[in-house]
Amino acid sequence: MAKFLLKRLLALVGILFLVSLGIFMLVHLLPGDPTTTILGPNDTAHNRAVLMQQLGLNKPIWTQYFLWLGNVLHGNLGQSFITHQTVTSTLANAFPIDLELIVISQIVALGVAIPLAIASAKKPNGLLDRVSTTTSFAMLALPPFIIIVFAVLIFSIHFHVFPGPGSYVPFTQNPISNLHTMILPSLVLAIGSVVIYFRLLRGDLITTLQEEFIVMARSKGLSNRYIMWRHALRPSSLSLLAAAGLNIGGLVAGAFVVEFLLAIPGLGYALVNSIQQVDYLAVQGITLFVAVVVVVLNFIIDFLFTIVDPRIARE
Amino acid sequence: MSSTTDAAPTSESLAGTPAAPKEKSALGKIFWISIIWIGLVFLLAIVASWIGLDDPNNGNFALINSSPSWSHPFGTDDLGRDILSRVIYGARVSLIVGFGAMAIGMGLGGTLGMIAAYRRGAVDTLVSAASYVMLAFPALVAVIAIVAFWGHDIWKITIIVGIASTPLVYRVVRAATLSYATREFVTAAKAQGATDTRILTRELLPNVLPTIISYFLIGVATVIILEGALAFLGLSVPAPTASWGNMINESRTYLSDNPWLALFPSMAMFLFLIALNLVGDVLRQSFDVQESKL
Amino acid sequence: MSTEQSTTDFPTTEELSGPLLTVKDLRTTFSTPRGDLTAVDGVSLELGRGETLGIVGESGSGKTVLSRSIMGLLPRSKTTQTGSILFEGTEIVGAEDAVLRDIWGAKIAMVFQDPMTSLNPVVRIQRQITESLRLHTSMDKAEAKATAISLLGQVGIPSPAERVRAYPFQLSGGMRQRVTIAIALACSPRLLLADEPTTGLDVTVQAQILDLLSSLQAERHMAVILVTHDLGVVATRTDRIAVMYAGHIVEMASTKRLFASMAMPYTQALLRSTPRISDPSHTRLTAIDGRPPDLINPPTGCAFAPRCTYATDQCRTEAPPLRTAPEDPTHLFACWNPLQTGHAGSVTTSKGEN
Numbered sequence: 001m002a003k004f005l006l007k008r009l010l011a012l013v014g015i016l017f018l019v020s021l022g023i024f025m026l027v028h029l030l031p032g033d034p035t036t037t038i039l040g041p042n043d044t045a046h047n048r049a050v051l052m053q054q055l056g057l058n059k060p061i062w063t064q065y066f067l068w069l070g071n072v073l074h075g076n077l078g079q080s081f082i083t084h085q086t087v088t089s090t091l092a093n094a095f096p097i098d099l100e101l102i103v104i105s106q107i108v109a110l111g112v113a114i115p116l117a118i119a120s121a122k123k124p125n126g127l128l129d130r131v132s133t134t135t136s137f138a139m140l141a142l143p144p145f146i147i148i149v150f151a152v153l154i155f156s157i158h159f160h161v162f163p164g165p166g167s168y169v170p171f172t173q174n175p176i177s178n179l180h181t182m183i184l185p186s187l188v189l190a191i192g193s194v195v196i197y198f199r200l201l202r203g204d205l206i207t208t209l210q211e212e213f214i215v216m217a218r219s220k221g222l223s224n225r226y227i228m229w230r231h232a233l234r235p236s237s238l239s240l241l242a243a244a245g246l247n248i249g250g251l252v253a254g255a256f257v258v259e260f261l262l263a264i265p266g267l268g269y270a271l272v273n274s275i276q277q278v279d280y281l282a283v284q285g286i287t288l289f290v291a292v293v294v295v296v297l298n299f300i301i302d303f304l305f306t307i308v309d310p311r312i313a314r315e
Numbered sequence: 316m317s318s319t320t321d322a323a324p325t326s327e328s329l330a331g332t333p334a335a336p337k338e339k340s341a342l343g344k345i346f347w348i349s350i351i352w353i354g355l356v357f358l359l360a361i362v363a364s365w366i367g368l369d370d371p372n373n374g375n376f377a378l379i380n381s382s383p384s385w386s387h388p389f390g391t392d393d394l395g396r397d398i399l400s401r402v403i404y405g406a407r408v409s410l411i412v413g414f415g416a417m418a419i420g421m422g423l424g425g426t427l428g429m430i431a432a433y434r435r436g437a438v439d440t441l442v443s444a445a446s447y448v449m450l451a452f453p454a455l456v457a458v459i460a461i462v463a464f465w466g467h468d469i470w471k472i473t474i475i476v477g478i479a480s481t482p483l484v485y486r487v488v489r490a491a492t493l494s495y496a497t498r499e500f501v502t503a504a505k506a507q508g509a510t511d512t513r514i515l516t517r518e519l520l521p522n523v524l525p526t527i528i529s530y531f532l533i534g535v536a537t538v539i540i541l542e543g544a545l546a547f548l549g550l551s552v553p554a555p556t557a558s559w560g561n562m563i564n565e566s567r568t569y570l571s572d573n574p575w576l577a578l579f580p581s582m583a584m585f586l587f588l589i590a591l592n593l594v595g596d597v598l599r600q601s602f603d604v605q606e607s608k609l
Numbered sequence: 610m611s612t613e614q615s616t617t618d619f620p621t622t623e624e625l626s627g628p629l630l631t632v633k634d635l636r637t638t639f640s641t642p643r644g645d646l647t648a649v650d651g652v653s654l655e656l657g658r659g660e661t662l663g664i665v666g667e668s669g670s671g672k673t674v675l676s677r678s679i680m681g682l683l684p685r686s687k688t689t690q691t692g693s694i695l696f697e698g699t700e701i702v703g704a705e706d707a708v709l710r711d712i713w714g715a716k717i718a719m720v721f722q723d724p725m726t727s728l729n730p731v732v733r734i735q736r737q738i739t740e741s742l743r744l745h746t747s748m749d750k751a752e753a754k755a756t757a758i759s760l761l762g763q764v765g766i767p768s769p770a771e772r773v774r775a776y777p778f779q780l781s782g783g784m785r786q787r788v789t790i791a792i793a794l795a796c797s798p799r800l801l802l803a804d805e806p807t808t809g810l811d812v813t814v815q816a817q818i819l820d821l822l823s824s825l826q827a828e829r830h831m832a833v834i835l836v837t838h839d840l841g842v843v844a845t846r847t848d849r850i851a852v853m854y855a856g857h858i859v860e861m862a863s864t865k866r867l868f869a870s871m872a873m874p875y876t877q878a879l880l881r882s883t884p885r886i887s888d889p890s891h892t893r894l895t896a897i898d899g900r901p902p903d904l905i906n907p908p909t910g911c912a913f914a915p916r917c918t919y920a921t922d923q924c925r926t927e928a929p930p931l932r933t934a935p936e937d938p939t940h941l942f943a944c945w946n947p948l949q950t951g952h953a954g955s956v957t958t959s960k961g962e963n
Contacts (some may be wrong), residue, residue, distance in 0.1 A: 018448045026457060137596075141588030143540040145547050146581045149563060153570050153577070212726035219682055220741040220792070221713035230740075234731050254455050257544050261567075271456060272548055275463050283460065290453045298451075309731050310776050 008302050012295050019291045020072070024065045027283050057280075068284065077285040080274075087285035090270055095289075097266040101258075102251050104186035106244070109193035117198050118228060121205035133202070136195040147188050148261050155184065185258045189251060196243050204236035211235075237308055245301035249294040346597050349590035356587055360406040369397035371404040372555045380573040390575040392565070394555075398575065401557035402583050408551075408558035409587070412473050412542050413535040419477025421531055424484030429515055429523065431485070432492035433501075443489070446482040454479050458541070462550045469552050472545065476538055484534070491526040495519055525598065532595030536588045543584065559584045629799060629832050630656040630679065635692035635702070637671075637678045644905040648674040650856035651692075658799065659830040661823075663843030663864070665879065666853035669901045672836045675853065676802045679834070680717050681709045697799065715745040718793035720822075722805040724785035728777040734761075735773045738792050745796045760791040765821060783814035787821065794825060800832045807842065819846060840876075841883050844868065849939075852876050855902050855912035858931065862940035872934065872947035874917050911945070919946045 052058045059067075071078060077087035120129035155161045208214070209232055217227045256268025263269075267286060274282035359366075369387075374395025383390045389398035431439040461475050495501070496519060504514050539559075545551045546560025554561065559580045566576035637649040648671045656662050666672045677683050679694055681701040694701035696717065699708065721727035728737060738760060739753035748756065754773070761769035764787040777785055786806065793801055803822060807815035823846050826833050835843055843850050844864065851861040852873060860873040871877055878897045899916035902908055911929055914920040924945050934940040 015448050015451050019452050022448065022452055026460060137592065138589060140592050141536070141585045143543055143584075143588075145543055145560075146563060146584065149567055149570070149577050149581070152567075153574065157571055212721060212723065213729040215682065216719075216721055216727045216789075216792075217729070219680065219713050219719045221710040221715060221744055222740060223710065226740075231729050231732065235729070250453075250455075252453075254453070256455075257547055260547060272459065275460050278464075287453060287456050290456065291451055294453065295451055311730060311778050 004306070005303060008299060012299055016292060016295055019295075020069060020288055021065065023284055023287045023291070024068060025061075027280055028061055028064070072288065077288075078281040080279050080282045087282050090282060091267070091286065091289055094265060094267045094270045097264060098252055098255060098268070100182060101186055101189060101255055101264075101266065102248060104182060105189035105193060105251070106248065108186065108190040109197060112190070113194045113197035113201060117201035117205060118233070120198075120202050121209060122224075122228070124206050129202075132198065136198050139191055139195045142191075144188050144192060144257050145261065147191060148258060151184060151188060152261075181262070181264070185255070185262055185264060188258055189255060193247055196247060197240055200239045200243050201236060204239055205232055208232045208236045234308055238305065241301060241304055241308060245297055249297050252290050252293050345593060349593045352586065352590045353594065356406050357410065359403050360410050363403050363407065368400040368403060371396060371401045371557045380569065380576075382575060389579045390573070392562075392576050393569050393573065398562075398579050401562060402559070402579050405557040405559045405562060405580060406583070406587075408469060408556070409539045409542060409584070411469055412476065413539045415473040416477040416480060416538045417531050417534045419474065420480035420484045420534065421527060423478070424481040425488045425527060427481075428485040428488030429492045429519060432489045433496050433511070433515060433519065442485070446485050449482040450486070459545070459548065459550065462545060467545070467550045467553065469556075472542070472551065476541060480534060480538070484530070487530055488523060488527060491523045492519055495522045525601075529595050529598035532591050532598070536591040536595070539584065539588060539591075628655045629658045629660075629697060631693070631695040632679065633693040633695075635675070635678060635694060636690065637674055637683065638689045640687045640689075641905065646905045647907070648856055648904060649678055650907075652856075652858050654851060654858065654861065656800070656832050656834065658832055659826075660849065661826065661833045661835060661847045663847035663850040664834060664836045664853060665838065665840055665843055665850060667838055667879075667901060669855075669904070670853040671856040671904075672853050673804055676719070676804050676834060676836050680713070680719060680802055682713075682719070714741045714798070715796045716798050717800045717802065718796070718798040720786075720789050720793045720801065720803040720806045723809055724777070724782065724789050727789055728785060730777055732776075733773075734775055734777065734780075734788055737788070738773075738795055741792060741795045756795070757791075760795060761788070763825065764788070764791045764794075765817075766791075782810055783818065786810060786814075786818055790818070790821065790825070794829070797829060798831065800834070801826070802834050802836070804836045805838070806835075808837070808839075815842075822846075839883060840880050852879070855907065856904060857912065857943065858941070859913070859944070860942040862934075862937070862942075866937055866940050872940070872942035873944050874919050874946075874948060875913050877948060911943075921946060
């Protein structure tokens, strides 16, 4: 088992290096000029050249990459020459917000999806099952931006239940207000997650419940409840686990639409801003951070896999 | 364990809770309705210029933000443009980006996937490793970055998203091909002296095609959603061109004045996405029998 | 090492002396899209304590459905059962789930055919045994674990204290089947239903498992119903044998009697089609021509008639009732032209004549 995880770890580190390379190249090979952002579009070419040299942007690209990588490995992600904040501090401010969003939305999502899937799998094609399946299917066609537009319309404008865009309050400042602002985006994100989790778990549960070992469990006199939770759930959770990993990884920066629309300063928001400002260091730093988080997450999920299904570790 | 069922249990193989029946007849109707709807959207998008719609890009300023009426069945937007006409023209964007990007993804990723699964060896290891790396990369970020810098017209967006979808398509097609490539009919064909190309096109492709098609449709739906997200960053097709994403985005500012702006493009997108998902899902269920058990 | 059972209903003296299990006219029907499928069609039998009954038949004969019906283990919906199954005075047909759950595991247990699928792959062996113990007895965790280890030892698993923490995939096929037997025996049930317990195991292991079952049964004075398609399996290990075909019991007798003077052409054909180790090599396998009938629309007359060379017109139009043999009232058979009446020839087999 340790060997298995070690192999995975090495592979993931390798991937991270390649990803960092990819990020760097991507950002630097694209057209777009930070000097325009800093100096404005009307400055002279000479000033631009000077600035480029100051920023070290006129060195060969490989040199720049290794310089940057070296810094990164020392924990120095650089200082944005546009906002003058260190990238690290940008991350430190933005990431906890995403963390909060993710935690709340996933708790809600799992809290809804798991019981719903279990109840539906008990009576496939019963009323609950059909309603849940149809609803979740319909939700697939409702991307977050549509939901937000209408949610804001209904809850913020008409009913004043939730605050509208731009009213984010940090947790440390005022926990109640903070939660108040975070509920809407969390719920919107949760909807997308519930759909995925519900369908996967329900499908797998139904399949598992047809297995012979379930009949065997019945034949021992075990109650339906016990059988569902202690015999059926575990073998059925593999797809769910994989999907959760992918989903959460995607949410880390992918919540940007929601953040953008409600002006919540999370990673997605910061990233989009940096891209629009051609803020190289910030874009690189944030993207690299996201990649690291995703990779670590995958690693954790792989580990959890082996716990849920012990057959996997013996590869 | 209580359950409803109608799967015919054979007398020798009774397991626990019998399977959920596939309600073929009810699903059949909805399936065909979806197909017709998809076809209709295609048709309208193609003949848009010839059916006498109002100009989607230039409006009548006298009629700003009006509610639905006979001359403007969906109302008008904040620049007086007819919403119905914009929705239909906007379908073009979604269709081109959606189907175009997936076509690129399937073409590239699908071909690579099939070759990698069939040949195995160095090619497979390399390309698969590359796809792992690409998948670890937050794809959304890459798409946004590239679109922001390279330019956001409809063709560039299509190409970028298409390339971005390649690793995932590669993985799916590779997995599907793998389950066939090791089977005996392939070995038999090789023994008869068939060339690799022939095996790929005549033996493997027909078997993998159903999987490809079903994931294709679901992929189109995802891309259409992506276009919407890009629109919210101002990175979709530039104004004044109509696209469903653009329209929904624009509607935000006028939400309290003119909710119709938000409603119609959202409905159009919603219905189209449901149709795509439905057809894709039904196809996947009918062809997925082998894949479900790992 | 018998475990104390916290049974709240000790059998009455009358029940103790009477049969353990009485099945009367059991009929099990499934409703399928094509129509109603009657898998068990009017079966009656009796089983005493400590007795071993073998139920033999081809695939599709209804033997598995019968064993599961006896236990009451069939899914509820689209299944109709009529008739009576009396187990120690409790009626199984139509019983409430709660009643059945008290019986399952504690008084009746089942050993399933394929240990690969009947054991939960992600649960350790220990729990798969102890959950039954802790449900039906008042044991605590430690006692249950100790009992589980002891059970594993009894079924012949080496190093049981280590093995108990293993997962099913870490054991070989034969050992897995021993584990399922251990699970079934955990609460010392009065009746064990073994549904093709050795099909799918290596031939060498088969005999071991069957011997194990026999010895455990003798120790515990447990009744066993052994379901199989292989007459060879039941030849030496059962007190009585019932032969099933198309949902009916077509012959039932004590084992000795059955082999000595079988009455049904079908039974004879089954026996003939069993390959024997003592046959010279390259002996062709005989099979019975034809196929079992469609249970949704069964033919009129004897269900075996299409495949039987003894068949007369009467056989094809009238289904023969179950009759007792004149010499031995415990020998039942359903045939218009039973073998003892001296018919020459045999059922058509693909090898040719007898």
